[in-house]
Amino acid sequence: MLKNSSRLSKNSSRRIRSRAAAYLVAAAALSLALTGCGQDSTSPKEARGQADVKSTHAEAHLKAAGTANPVDCAKAKCIALTFDAGPGPHTPQLLDILKEKKVRATFFLLGKNHVDTHPDTVRGAAAEGHEIANHTWTHRRLDQLKPSEIRTELGRTQQAIKALTGHEPTLMRPPQGRTDGEVKDVTKELGLSQVLWSATAKDYATTDSAVIRKRILDQAGRDGIILLHDIYDGTVPAVPGIIDELKKRGYTFVTVPQLLAPGTAEPGTVYRP
Structure with missing residues (x-):
């Protein structure tokens, strides 16, 4: 026994x-x-430390976007709220929430069935001072594509956004965070910096807003980049609670360019807290 x-x-x-x-x-x-499939990444703190001459370019970009940076994230407890794969039916409600809370976010937009389906929402988000960024045309994994296909995925969305807002994005987020050397080369060529994240709620797998809220609050940290999706039913209702609690904790919400300022995002470079 x-x-x-x-x-x-x-x-x-x-x-x-x-x-x-x-x-x-x-x-x-x-x-x-x-971390970009082995690609080196730069943190917001490192980007700010590389400012010097580049700071004038960063300030010019922020002024052009109507978001001149009044926050010094080297001193303030900053965090960036970002949304992927929209716009969608829930995005207007999200914009109303962000306006009420006086928070500006960064939107990584999909082209097909999103930018081309909700043009007024894209214009509205840009007009309200949110950072408009690129999340490809059809959400294909870029690390599995040829350079010409990567160029098409990003280029079509660049042009679609420019047609609506008058400006081409300077930031992109690779689907699933998957990137490699070829993605770096094409994004550098197109003038796009790659932005990953430090907090995610995996909101594609749940409609429970309380769960989404808790997951983000548990992962939130200084210089963090929050990833959410405004296309899912449970996400937008979770946003007010996330904002209110993080403000109580002393966080200041900024766009990704503001998080990096006075540094500026360099095309091709991967940025991640």
Whole structure:
């Protein structure tokens, strides 16, 4: 009986070690994905430290977007709220919330069935001072495409946004955070910087606004970049609670360019807290 118990104990230990190893591998894989598939990344703090001559370019960009930076994120406790894969039916409600809360966000927009379907929403977001950025045309993984296909995915959205707002985006977010050397080369060519994130609610997998809120609040940190999707039913209702609680914690909400200022995002570079 004791021998059998000992065997069971050893087998259980092996299973636990095996599961732990599997979790570590999964976590490492996720970390690799979020840092751009092995690509070097630059933090907001590092971007601010690289300012010097570039600061004039950053200030010019912020003024052109109507968001001249009154916040010094080297001193203030800044955090950037970003939304992917819109605009959609929920985006006008989100814009009303952001206006009421006096928060400006960064929107990484999809072209097909989004920018081309909700042109007034895109114009409205830009007019209200939000940063309008690129999330490709059809959300294909860029690291699986040829350079010409990457160029098309990004270029079509660049032109669609420019036609509505008068300005081409300077920021993009690769679908799933997947990037590589070829993506870097094409984004550099198109004048686009790559922006990843530090907090995500995985709101594509739940409609529970309370869960979305808690996940973001648990991951929030100084110089953080929050990733949400305004196309899912549970996300927009979670936003007021996220904003209110983070303001109570002393955070100042900024756009991604404001987070990097007086530095400026360099085309091709991956930015991640």
